Amino acid sequence: MKPTLYQPINSEITDVIDESPTIKSYVVVPEKPFKFDTGQFVELTLPGEGEAPFTPSSSPAETEKMEITIMKTGRVTGLLHECGKGQKVGIRGPYGNGYPIDDYAGKEVYIVGGGVGLAPIRSLFLTLVERIKDFKSVVCRFGAKTPDDFIYKNTLFGSWQKIDGVDMKLSVDKANGGWDGNVGVVTTILDPKDVDISNAVAIVCGPPIMMKFATLKLLEFGFQPKDIYLSMEKNMSCGFGKCGHCMIGKYYVCKDGPVFTYEQIKQYPNIWD
Amino acid sequence: METILTSQLKPFLDAVAEEMDLYVPRKSGAHYVFGRYDTSSEKAIDFNNIRACTPVKEFLFPLRELAAVFPEPIEPEEIQPFAVFGLKDCDLRSLECLDKVFLEKDFEDPFYVGRREKMFVISGDCFDPAESCFCNIMDGKPYPDKGFDLNVAQVTDGYLIEIGSQKGKEFVGRHSELFTEPGDDALTERDRIRAATTEQLEQNNAGLKFDMPIRDIMTETYDSDVYDIEAKTCVECQACTRVCPTCHCFYLYDQKQKDYFSKMKMWDSCMRMTYAQVAGGENPRKVLGDRLRHRLMHKFVYFLDRYGLQMCIGCGRCVDGEAGDIDIRAVLKKLNEEFKNTKVAK
Numbered sequence: 001m002k003p004t005l006y007q008p009i010n011s012e013i014t015d016v017i018d019e020s021p022t023i024k025s026y027v028v029v030p031e032k033p034f035k036f037d038t039g040q041f042v043e044l045t046l047p048g049e050g051e052a053p054f055t056p057s058s059s060p061a062e063t064e065k066m067e068i069t070i071m072k073t074g075r076v077t078g079l080l081h082e083c084g085k086g087q088k089v090g091i092r093g094p095y096g097n098g099y100p101i102d103d104y105a106g107k108e109v110y111i112v113g114g115g116v117g118l119a120p121i122r123s124l125f126l127t128l129v130e131r132i133k134d135f136k137s138v139v140c141r142f143g144a145k146t147p148d149d150f151i152y153k154n155t156l157f158g159s160w161q162k163i164d165g166v167d168m169k170l171s172v173d174k175a176n177g178g179w180d181g182n183v184g185v186v187t188t189i190l191d192p193k194d195v196d197i198s199n200a201v202a203i204v205c206g207p208p209i210m211m212k213f214a215t216l217k218l219l220e221f222g223f224q225p226k227d228i229y230l231s232m233e234k235n236m237s238c239g240f241g242k243c244g245h246c247m248i249g250k251y252y253v254c255k256d257g258p259v260f261t262y263e264q265i266k267q268y269p270n271i272w273d
Numbered sequence: 274m275e276t277i278l279t280s281q282l283k284p285f286l287d288a289v290a291e292e293m294d295l296y297v298p299r300k301s302g303a304h305y306v307f308g309r310y311d312t313s314s315e316k317a318i319d320f321n322n323i324r325a326c327t328p329v330k331e332f333l334f335p336l337r338e339l340a341a342v343f344p345e346p347i348e349p350e351e352i353q354p355f356a357v358f359g360l361k362d363c364d365l366r367s368l369e370c371l372d373k374v375f376l377e378k379d380f381e382d383p384f385y386v387g388r389r390e391k392m393f394v395i396s397g398d399c400f401d402p403a404e405s406c407f408c409n410i411m412d413g414k415p416y417p418d419k420g421f422d423l424n425v426a427q428v429t430d431g432y433l434i435e436i437g438s439q440k441g442k443e444f445v446g447r448h449s450e451l452f453t454e455p456g457d458d459a460l461t462e463r464d465r466i467r468a469a470t471t472e473q474l475e476q477n478n479a480g481l482k483f484d485m486p487i488r489d490i491m492t493e494t495y496d497s498d499v500y501d502i503e504a505k506t507c508v509e510c511q512a513c514t515r516v517c518p519t520c521h522c523f524y525l526y527d528q529k530q531k532d533y534f535s536k537m538k539m540w541d542s543c544m545r546m547t548y549a550q551v552a553g554g555e556n557p558r559k560v561l562g563d564r565l566r567h568r569l570m571h572k573f574v575y576f577l578d579r580y581g582l583q584m585c586i587g588c589g590r591c592v593d594g595e596a597g598d599i600d601i602r603a604v605l606k607k608l609n610e611e612f613k614n615t616k617v618a619k
Binding site: 047 | 556
């Protein structure tokens with residue numbers, strides 16, 4: 001029988017990683033291999049309770065399992081936070097358009113991320129690193145509320161900093177013991193000299209307020225709206241441009257996005273709300 | 274198209290109902306609503322002058338349906354052929370819009386597809402249009418010329434039936450005893466009624482004129498205050514989206530059953546406060562006027578740009594259905610005025 005558009009793929013949570021006080025990562029194993037492009041999203045169903053959209057944080061090169069990082073925000077994510085290993089879940093997707101990374105070849109990739117926005121960025125980062133020589137450089141500027149609020153701490157504070165071709169700087173809104181890095185919102189570590197803007201693309205993902213101010217900053221630096229890629233978070237429900245909940249102007253975020261250039265959506269009001 | 278004549282409606286409808294479930298419009302208060310036709314008890318059927326109040330979408334995309342069952346998927350219920358009588362040109366054009374969405378390549382909705390294939394469409398000519406009807410402004414007519422299996426028009430001698438598809442032709446072939454060749458008088462009479470109804474619609478809507486295509490007016494007046502002002506009388510009853518035959522937003526939700534889980538699909542409304550809200554609380558359309566604008570922009574601009582046709586068919590159901598006082602015609606008229614004034618000012 002051909003599965004319907006609405007049928008989730010049966011999957012199981014095989015591991016749970018505590019990332020921060022409000023964020024956990026889940027290793028999800030679907031019953032059959034699952035392919036996606038970095039930046040695309042899935043609908044994760046907690047059977048009988050509801051579903052919510054997430055962009056996997058793992059590399060698309062891995063199809064046997066995927067990682068999904070979830071912040072406790074609403075009803076479904078609250079219930080997911082109660083789940084442990086062995087929990088049966090469902091996955092629908094992948095949906096939408098991811099990052100057009102082939103278009104980034106030969107350029108500097110300037111990634112600005114904040115909070116749980118590092119989840120889609122991790123998938124992108126891993127994808128870029130797998131073919132790092134294709135890009136002039138990968139420049140990361142990440143922020144979190146406090147050092148404890150950073151997710152993927154082990155790699156973020158460790159191996160990722162040492163990759164050839166990667167330039168990484170971190171910032172926290174509020175420091176606590178042992179933090180010797182920058183203190184301030186992520187835009188305070190953005191510098192027009194970070195990249196050659198004429199040959200760079202920028203990627204922004206994080207809480208709406210951070211995305212707004214990071215985008216404004218990048219525009220101020222001279223980035224063209226067409227070179228700023230935003231991973232938009234809206235109320236994606238069906239995943240294929242029919243149910244209407246995620247519309248921004250003429251776009252269905254689920255189908256035409258979730259990755260948009262600022263050029264595409266700048267005409268619409270309230271895109272950050 | 275081939276046209277035949279039948280003297281009475283009942284034997285014709287009985288013949289349909291013997292083959293499949295048949296739904297017909299019946300008067301309920303001031304409006305028609307669809308109900309199931311029963312051959313044994315059915316008395317004279319009204320030939321409805323205008324569209325029913327209930328939208329045709331309910332036959333293809335029901336208010337609530339089972340979208341998925343898991344962990345073990347189940348075979349979708351097999352849809353039996355069914356017929357709907359008394360649909361009008363506006364209804365058929367609403368089907369064109371819904372087809373664009375639910376029959377879209379790569380994302381076909383299997384439930385919609387199943388029902389659409391099994392639906393036998395018996396449309397009819399309009400006569401005596403309602404005050405709220407404005408199909409003529411939205412490129413429609415009071416009679417259909419495509420999109421039906423059979424189309425019925427009432428004349429003095431009985432009912433003229435136009436055959437619009439192979440399915441319709443086969444039905445007529447199976448029941449040839451019910452039909453005769455129409456005389457030229459009957460055909461002329463139909464043309465006369467059609468012209469008179471068109472004329473009546475034009476008179477009713479003579480005040481509704483636009484200086485540019487609606488798409489352009491709405492794009493130009495995007496920042497207009499008209500939406501906030503008009504939305505003041507909206508009580509968020511969502512009737513406009515329920516009765517609208519082209520509105521197709523839906524909501525997916527999960528339920529625990531005894532020994533399985535289900536995913537349900539239910540009509541939703543973009544006029545609802547939390548419709549676009551995300552779990553974190555952000556909501557791009559918190560303000561009612563923004564939601565009204567989005568709804569109308571979707572109808573006249575976004576859908577047109579995406580699918581090549583406008584998503585308002587001028588049936589006027591939303592005008593009849595409102596608990597508040599928003600009249601889509603008045604909103605469009607005000608936007609046109611504003612458009613004109615800005616042009617003059619420039």
